[in-house]
Amino acid sequence: MSALPFPFPVVTWQEDRVVVLDQTRLPGEVAFLDCLNLEDLCAAIRRLSVRGAPAIGVAAGYGLALAAKLAVDARLDAPLALAAVLRARGELAATRPTAVNLFWALDRLGAHAVRLSADGADAAGLHAGLLAEARRVHDEDIAMCRALGRAGAALLPDCATVLTHCNAGGLATGGYGTALGVIYAAREAGKVVRVFADETRPLLQGARLTAWELADQGFEVTVLCEGAAGSLLRSGVIDAVVTGADRIAANGDTANKVGTYPLAVLADRHDVPFYVAAPGSTFDPATAHGRDIVIEQRDPAEVTAFAGLATAPAGVGAWNPAFDVTPGELVTAFICEHGVLRPPFDQSLTVFRFD
Ligand code: MRU
Numbered sequence: 486m487s488a489l490p491f492p493f494p495v496v497t498w499q500e501d502r503v504v505v506l507d508q509t510r511l512p513g514e515v516a517f518l519d520c521l522n523l524e525d526l527c528a529a530i531r532r533l534s535v536r537g538a539p540a541i542g543v544a545a546g547y548g549l550a551l552a553a554k555l556a557v558d559a560r561l562d563a564p565l566a567l568a569a570v571l572r573a574r575g576e577l578a579a580t581r582p583t584a585v586n587l588f589w590a591l592d593r594l595g596a597h598a599v600r601l602s603a604d605g606a607d608a609a610g611l612h613a614g615l616l617a618e619a620r621r622v623h624d625e626d627i628a629m630c631r632a633l634g635r636a637g638a639a640l641l642p643d644c645a646t647v648l649t650h651c652n653a654g655g656l657a658t659g660g661y662g663t664a665l666g667v668i669y670a671a672r673e674a675g676k677v678v679r680v681f682a683d684e685t686r687p688l689l690q691g692a693r694l695t696a697w698e699l700a701d702q703g704f705e706v707t708v709l710c711e712g713a714a715g716s717l718l719r720s721g722v723i724d725a726v727v728t729g730a731d732r733i734a735a736n737g738d739t740a741n742k743v744g745t746y747p748l749a750v751l752a753d754r755h756d757v758p759f760y761v762a763a764p765g766s767t768f769d770p771a772t773a774h775g776r777d778i779v780i781e782q783r784d785p786a787e788v789t790a791f792a793g794l795a796t797a798p799a800g801v802g803a804w805n806p807a808f809d810v811t812p813g814e815l816v817t818a819f820i821c822e823h824g825v826l827r828p829p830f831d832q833s834l835t836v837f838r839f840d
Contacts, residue, residue: 487701487702488515488701489506489515491655491660491661491702492627492655492659492660492661493506493655493656493660493698494506494660495537495540495543495655495656495657495658495659495660496535496540496543496544496547496659497547498547498550498616498619498620501521501554502519502520502551503519503520503526503544503547503548503551504517504518504519505517505518505520505526505529505534505535505544506518506535506656507529507534508534508535508536508656508694509532509533511656511693511694511697512693512694512696512697518534520548520551522551522555523548523551523552523555523573523576523577526544526547526548526551526577527548527576527579527580529544530544530545530577530580530581531580531581533688536657536690537584537652537653537654537656537657537658537729538584538585538586538587538657538729538730538732538763538766538767539586539626539630539657539658539659539663539764539766539767540656540657540658540659541580541581541584541586541587542584542586542587542589542590542622542626542766543590543619543622543623543626543658543659545577545587545590545591545594546590546593546594546615546619546622546623547616547619547623548573548577549570549573549574549577549591549594549595549598549615549619550594550612550615550616550618550619551573552569552570552572552573553566553569553570553598553608553611553612553615553616554612555569556569556570556608556611556612557608557609557612560608561608562607562608563602563605563606563607563608563611564602566602566607566608566611567599567602567611570595570598570611570615571598574591574594574595578591581781582779582780582781583731583732583740583778583779583780583781583807583808584731584732584767585731585732585766585767585768585769585772586766586767589766590622590766593618593622594615594618594619594622597614597615598611598614598615601614601615623659624659626658626659626660626661626764626766627658627659627660628822629764629765629766629821629822630658630659630661630662630663630666630764631661631666631670632822633663633666633667633763633764633820633821633822634661634662634663634666634667634668634669634670634671634673634762635670635674636820636821636822636823636824636825637666637667637670637671637727637760637762637820637825638667638670638671638673638674638676639674639825640667640725640758640760640818640820640825641667641671641676641678641724641725642676642724643675643676643677644676644677645671645676645677645678645679645724645725646678646679646681646722646723646724647667647668647678647679647680647723647724647725647726647727648680648681648682648683648714648717648718648723648725648726648727648748648757649664649665649668649680649681649682649683649695649726649727650682650683650691650711650726650728650741650742650744650745651685651690651691651695651728651729651741651742651744651745652665652685652690652691652694652695652698653665653695653727653728653730653741653762654666654694654695654698655669655698656694657694657729658764662698663729663730663762663763663764663820664728664729664762665695665698665699666762667727667760667762667820668680668699668704668727669702672704678704679705679706680695680699680704680705680706680707681706681707681708681709681717681723682695682696682699682706682707682708682709683708683709683710683711683714683744683748684708684709684710684711685711685742685744686711686744687787687788687791687805688787689791691708691711692708696708711744711747711748714747714748714751715751718751718752718754718755718757719755723757724757724758725757725758725759725760726748726749726752726757726758726759726760727760727761727820728741728745728748728760728761728762729741729762729763729767730761730762730763730767731767731808732767732769732772732778733761733767733768733769733819733834734769734772734773734775734777734778734813735769735770735771735773735774735830735834736774736775736813736830736831737812737813737814737816737819737828737831737834738774738775738776738778738810738811738812738813739761739775739810739811739813739816740775740778740780740808740809740810741761741808741809741811742807742808742809743806743807743808743809744809745808746809746810746811746812746815747809749811749812749815749816750815752815753815758817758818759811759815759816759817760816760817760818760819760820761816761818761819761820762819762821763819763820763821764821764822765821765822765823765837768821768834768837770834770835770837770838775810775811775812775813776810778808778810780806780807780808780809781806781807781808782805782806782807783805783806783807784805785802785803785804785805786803787803787805788803788804788805789801789803813828813830814828816828816830823836
């Protein structure tokens, strides 16, 4: 019996606030966090209470609606209300640098705010218009994930064993999932899917979140230390590796949770297809090459301690990039709402230049 409705209520607008499912508490506890102001929401994104590229984008959309609501409460006039929304856009943009979905949503909602304001909207009109647009972004994300899920499901055999990394599931999106969306859609199409989930050091999104949500949805899921992925791939049991992405450059180079690149190398070495599943909001035609993607560096303490316990001697440094870049040449295909995009990616990904 699932603990939550599905698609998961990862981020919602409730009355006067943004409510996020606090993913730092999973798998131990299903708890929600009320974000009553921008500081709360930005802190929730930074500490990964809400995380995963599309989910951050959805949260940012509701964040701009929240900024407009606070402008209504403060009785700001129309120009000051717009200024507050645009300031909030800057604050949200500074939370995490790598997932392009954040900037995609902020650009979309920011432009909408400017249009509403030019059409004469006061603070209340701005709030109503931004909330409606944020809900559209959210609904579209679920629809894109369902569509890409169907496209990806067709790539899997009737009885499939899939290896995934980090959490690119309902928890990382508007509720349905990208890599795990493929797995949900495969089951909806009558296929049987067994999943191996990399634990995903250092914050264990694979063990804590992917394993939690797949078990919650009734799948057989097995967690492994990512160092064991090589042996697993060599054993021949894996039909496909499917991951999500935080930003996909025009040439197919893909930023995703650190550890994805070595997994792609291993998949290539063992002739296992390596698929990246992502909605249109993750493709960044303005970034030509993976080397232009900003990689978030996080607190070294995330590597040297876990849950308050030291995992390295005191005083030892740590390198903690949150993401790595997989060269496009290691990606078998991208799975998106337009279908399955295969190399050469500098041609097939042009579908996103006109969105
Ligand atoms: O640091 P996180 O947990 O936000 O990283 C998440 C990932 O790397 C996901 O694989 C990616 O955002 C795709 S989510 C559909």
